[in-house]
Amino acid sequence: MEDIDAIAVLQDPVRRRLYEYVAAQGREVGRNEAAEAAGVARNLAAHHLDKLTEAGLLESGSRRLTGRSGPGAGRPAKVYTRARTERSVSLPARDYRTAAELLAEAAEQARLDEALYAAARRRGEALRDAGAPCGGLDEVMRTLADRGYEPHLETDAAEGDAHGEAAGPVVRMRNCPFHAVAERFPPLVCGMNLALLEGLLGTDGPVRARMDARPGECCVVVESSGKVVESSKTNTD
Amino acid sequence: MTAPAPAAHLAELNVAVLRHPLDDPRIAPFVELLDPVNELADHAPGFVWRLTEEGQNDATGLRPAGENFIVNLSVWQSQEALWDYTYRSGHLDALRRRRDWFERHVEAHMVLWWIPAGHLPTVEEALERLADLRANGPTPRAFTFHSAHSAEEAAAHGTNAVSVPRAED
Secondary structure, three states: OOHHHHHHHHHOHHHHHHHHHHHHHOOOEEHHHHHHHHOOOHHHHHHHHHHHHHOOOEEEEEEOOOOOOOOOOOOOEEEEEEOOOOOOOOOOOOOHHHHHHHHHHHHHHOOOHHHHHHHHHHHHHHHHOOOOOOOOHHHHHHHHHHOOOOEEEEOOOOOOOOOOOOOOOEEEEOOOOOHHHHHHOHHHHHHHHHHHHHHHHOOOOOEEEEEOOOOOOOOEEEEEOOOOOOOOOOOOO | OOOOOOOEEEEEEEEEEEOOOOOOHHHHHHHHHHHHHHHHHHOOOOEEEEOOOOOOOOOOOOOOOOOOEEEEEEEEOOHHHHHHHHHOOOHHHHHHOHHHHEOOOOOOOEEEEEEEOOOOOOHHHHHHHHHHHHHHOOEOOEEOHHHOOOHHHHHHOOOOOOOOOOOOO
């Protein structure tokens, strides 16, 4: 299916809600759960989830969901995750990806890391519009969501990490907006991403961004810096 | 990506030219990271083995490729395991600062190749694979992350065994 046809499948508002819900979970989602989240009947949800799978926007599998009981508990349920394939449509046709890859390749060969990070930091600051540094993790979540990072709050304190001083909640991101180029030139592009986020969120305010790469997620986490601590650390989302 | 045959492991060699001697203060941040980052590797999923100097925890004292060249030679269960350690762990933050410590690479500086599980590659073998990559470009015998070959391809190419001499092409 061509990108434009796959994207057109999302025109239906129920499908779009289902897609967005599944994508936001970052894990396998069953039909009942998706139906409930989208506020539609299970059969309708199942129909649309399968349409989304046919279009290549979701992937489906079957899994024995935990905690099931009663009749039919032994039968595996159908579950859905977002497909990793990127879809995009540009009218008129544009190819910024090739441009980005070529520029990154040249920057890598010319060792322009520092110049790139400086440009990214300036861009982040410009996006912040000379406002104050980000005031807390709730604001971080909104700011990052606006830029497509798909942030989520992780409160799990047990982090096997060398930095682990403040074991408070951290904001992690499911999506890398620079994925294809980051895969090709990881240190260069991930460093650029960190500098961009430092500019965007500020480096001397109540939150700080640092690199903490994990498989399948953005390389950066954002946490409270311990400075200017007000009680906005409660996680209401 | 096809899963490698269970009997094959992936070997990796990476060479880097230090900008200053290891005891230079400008290299100190790199030296400080050696133990924690090696510790990370030792516990990374899919890690099999890494070269160390006898009685040491790392291989920075070995200079088989020249006085300023430090080498990193390791073995992994799969290419995904090596990728996740290299670029999706605390190792990435060290890589981000590589320009502070290492000279620019003019030639390929990292090579991957398949080995029979249980085999531990020698430095000579590793340097020969790097030379192969530099001379011939990526092949199933010596390749890179971005021009990868599966263990099956390497086997079909007759290059999985360590001692197979390469036919002239």
